[in-house]
Amino acid sequence: MSRPTIxxxxxxxxxxxxxxxxxxxxxxxxxxxxxxxxxEAMQQLGYERNIAAANLARRRQYRLLFVLPAGGNxxxxxxxxxxxxxxxxxxxxxxxxxxxxxxxDAALAGALQSIDPAxxxxxxxxxTDSAAVRAALAALRDRGVAVVTLVSDLPSSRRQHFVGxxxxxxxxxxxxxxxxxxxxxxxxxxTVAGSMLVRDHAERRLGFEQVLRQxxxxxxxxxxxxxxxxxxxxxxxxxxxxxRTPDVVGIYSLGAGTRGVARAMAQARPDAPSVVxxxxxxxxxxxxxxxxxxAVIHQDPVREISVAVxxxxxxxxxxxIDPEAARIGIExxxxxxxP
Amino acid sequence: MSRPTIxxxxxxxxxxxxxxxxxxxxxxxxxxxxxxxxxEAMQQLGYERNIAAANLARRRQYRLLFVLPAGGNxxxxxxxxxxxxxxxxxxxxxxxxxxxxxxxDAALAGALQSIDPAxxxxxxxxxTDSAAVRAALAALRDRGVAVVTLVSDLPSSRRQHFVGxxxxxxxxxxxxxxxxxxxxxxxxxxTVAGSMLVRDHAERRLGFEQVLRQxxxxxxxxxxxxxxxxxxxxxxxxxxxxxRTPDVVGIYSLGAGTRGVARAMAQARPDAPSVVxxxxxxxxxxxxxxxxxxAVIHQDPVREISVAVxxxxxxxxxxxIDPEAARIGIExxxxxxxP
DNA sequence: TCATGTTTGACGTACGTATGTCATCAATGG
DNA sequence: CCATTGATGACATACGTACGTCAAACATGA
Numbered sequence: 001m002s003r004p005t006i007x008x009x010x011x012x013x014x015x016x017x018x019x020x021x022x023x024x025x026x027x028x029x030x031x032x033x034x035x036x037x038x039x040e041a042m043q044q045l046g047y048e049r050n051i052a053a054a055n056l057a058r059r060r061q062y063r064l065l066f067v068l069p070a071g072g073n074x075x076x077x078x079x080x081x082x083x084x085x086x087x088x089x090x091x092x093x094x095x096x097x098x099x100x101x102x103x104x105d106a107a108l109a110g111a112l113q114s115i116d117p118a119x120x121x122x123x124x125x126x127x128t129d130s131a132a133v134r135a136a137l138a139a140l141r142d143r144g145v146a147v148v149t150l151v152s153d154l155p156s157s158r159r160q161h162f163v164g165x166x167x168x169x170x171x172x173x174x175x176x177x178x179x180x181x182x183x184x185x186x187x188x189x190x191t192v193a194g195s196m197l198v199r200d201h202a203e204r205r206l207g208f209e210q211v212l213r214q215x216x217x218x219x220x221x222x223x224x225x226x227x228x229x230x231x232x233x234x235x236x237x238x239x240x241x242x243x244r245t246p247d248v249v250g251i252y253s254l255g256a257g258t259r260g261v262a263r264a265m266a267q268a269r270p271d272a273p274s275v276v277x278x279x280x281x282x283x284x285x286x287x288x289x290x291x292x293x294x295a296v297i298h299q300d301p302v303r304e305i306s307v308a309v310x311x312x313x314x315x316x317x318x319x320x321i322d323p324e325a326a327r328i329g330i331e332x333x334x335x336x337x338x339p
Numbered sequence: 340m341s342r343p344t345i346x347x348x349x350x351x352x353x354x355x356x357x358x359x360x361x362x363x364x365x366x367x368x369x370x371x372x373x374x375x376x377x378x379e380a381m382q383q384l385g386y387e388r389n390i391a392a393a394n395l396a397r398r399r400q401y402r403l404l405f406v407l408p409a410g411g412n413x414x415x416x417x418x419x420x421x422x423x424x425x426x427x428x429x430x431x432x433x434x435x436x437x438x439x440x441x442x443x444d445a446a447l448a449g450a451l452q453s454i455d456p457a458x459x460x461x462x463x464x465x466x467t468d469s470a471a472v473r474a475a476l477a478a479l480r481d482r483g484v485a486v487v488t489l490v491s492d493l494p495s496s497r498r499q500h501f502v503g504x505x506x507x508x509x510x511x512x513x514x515x516x517x518x519x520x521x522x523x524x525x526x527x528x529x530t531v532a533g534s535m536l537v538r539d540h541a542e543r544r545l546g547f548e549q550v551l552r553q554x555x556x557x558x559x560x561x562x563x564x565x566x567x568x569x570x571x572x573x574x575x576x577x578x579x580x581x582x583r584t585p586d587v588v589g590i591y592s593l594g595a596g597t598r599g600v601a602r603a604m605a606q607a608r609p610d611a612p613s614v615v616x617x618x619x620x621x622x623x624x625x626x627x628x629x630x631x632x633x634a635v636i637h638q639d640p641v642r643e644i645s646v647a648v649x650x651x652x653x654x655x656x657x658x659x660i661d662p663e664a665a666r667i668g669i670e671x672x673x674x675x676x677x678p
Numbered sequence: 679t680c681a682t683g684t685t686t687g688a689c690g691t692a693c694g695t696a697t698g699t700c701a702t703c704a705a706t707g708g
Numbered sequence: 709c710c711a712t713t714g715a716t717g718a719c720a721t722a723c724g725t726a727c728g729t730c731a732a733a734c735a736t737g738a
Binding site for chain 2: 002038051052053055056058085086089091092154169170172173175176177180181183185207211215245300301302306317322325329330331334335336337339
């Protein structure tokens, strides 16, 4: 009737509780054959470990660490704030946060290396793309730490999952919107990235170009600006470019520092370019309302945190994960549908 | 150091475990003054009940019921399928599903009335808007059953929360997109609803009209068709309308039965109207790809189920709920960003 | 002041699992 | 054939809470 317990498993396998426990927790001192018998009994009964009871008995704490880029990136600061606000919301879970200099793969690799596997069960990291970071992640995994990437992925590394939007798709969305918004006007399209060192920016740009080339081939895509998610740099670079290039009809800002985009647009001409940016913040919201921005592509930080935490918990337990439930949706905001 | 337990509470309050238990589980046989002392001790210690341990001891089962409309609505069928697929994913939780005739408030009220409060701890219901349903919900709540509305809300009823997208905002999103897609063409805009009896459709239409009137006032919004989420009815009604009204430039299908929209568009003129519909399904995806639809507004059924379940669990426990974590985002799909 | 009812405490058992100690038994090597 | 090692079982205790029983302490009214 109710779920089978280790007692049932022991009975069916014809062994003692101790042996079942040894098998379950992967302790030594059980013969191959016995191990197999127990496994078969579990299989047969459809035994599933009661994680709540296990945690209770073990007084388990999941010790999770979020590694985020420092700096004025308001999306990241928002993430950090929400993590702090929700740290108490999870049972048996202690959450801490470290920040590292942004766009600095050596610093990130160093921070990852200095994590003590004895103190940490799982890590969620906003990755920058480099071999050193890959190696640091691999080292963590080797020492039994669960690892997921957050916001910006690091494929073909040993991270176990990625929590964030599909960034290629986000770029495609931006292109699809921007292409339609520019309908009737032909000219140059500017992309403003933070750095191509982070995968999310690279992927967004990839998706953006795919669609723009295929569907809106009459537009000219300029080489990307790199603003390092710093609004002052972004504003300066973009203002200079706009002054130099009169035929800009569209702007896609695919990183942070969007405040700089709004500032560069401030002294805009009457037929200002259409603008699509990432992340809904107080400033991007304002820019949407006053017509400076046409669309904002958003990801929900609260959801990302909660997905990262539950994902790490199941990874630590060695349980199965449901990719559907871990999905983060891309949200699109226009002036008229601001929440 | 670690979280305080009832033992600590008992010690601080100067009473026995039994008494703390009586207070905690709201049993009788405790004097007012004692009750207050215990409450104060819990306050002082910041005691939080360990739900996992409580459930373990109590062998608690959350018995949850989803009440969905029957019929060919593929979004609802998808929901039902996903519930079935994930029923095992929650600890201590038994989930069942009932379906009732769609757009039939009497049937829904009847189904709600026939729920046995002794067998059911929480209900998630796709509501139709009527006094009878409101009364049935109130009766459930009076008898101690937790209630949330799902997909379609029933405000000013006694439901404790709503799980679904903000439908006014969804309508606004649709209008904002459709308005821009139609830029340059002026004419009539058609809305196809299921029934104005369900709140979600009414709200979507409301938001749609708000934006269209304000931002795109040169377009003419026709009175809504009611297709009862049935693709045959929708196809017939829409085909007839299109034949009669040559100047249609945009279509917003805000309910189900979008297959009917695609069918009516099949023999489309070269300058076919722009189309925005709800819910990503195999068919709407195909229609996006072949250019029949321009945008699909989507809500993630898997997320809705999981949010509904956790929400009901905390409501049953009497715990606090985090409205942020319960939010369902609106997703926008164009041809170029299909997942 | 007694009888009565109410409030409280002491205690045990249970939930499903983890973990430790100790004893027992079989297999292995020399 | 005995000593050693490895495999296994028996048993106890713990995690934090629920819940039942019984008796003791207390308050209340007559």
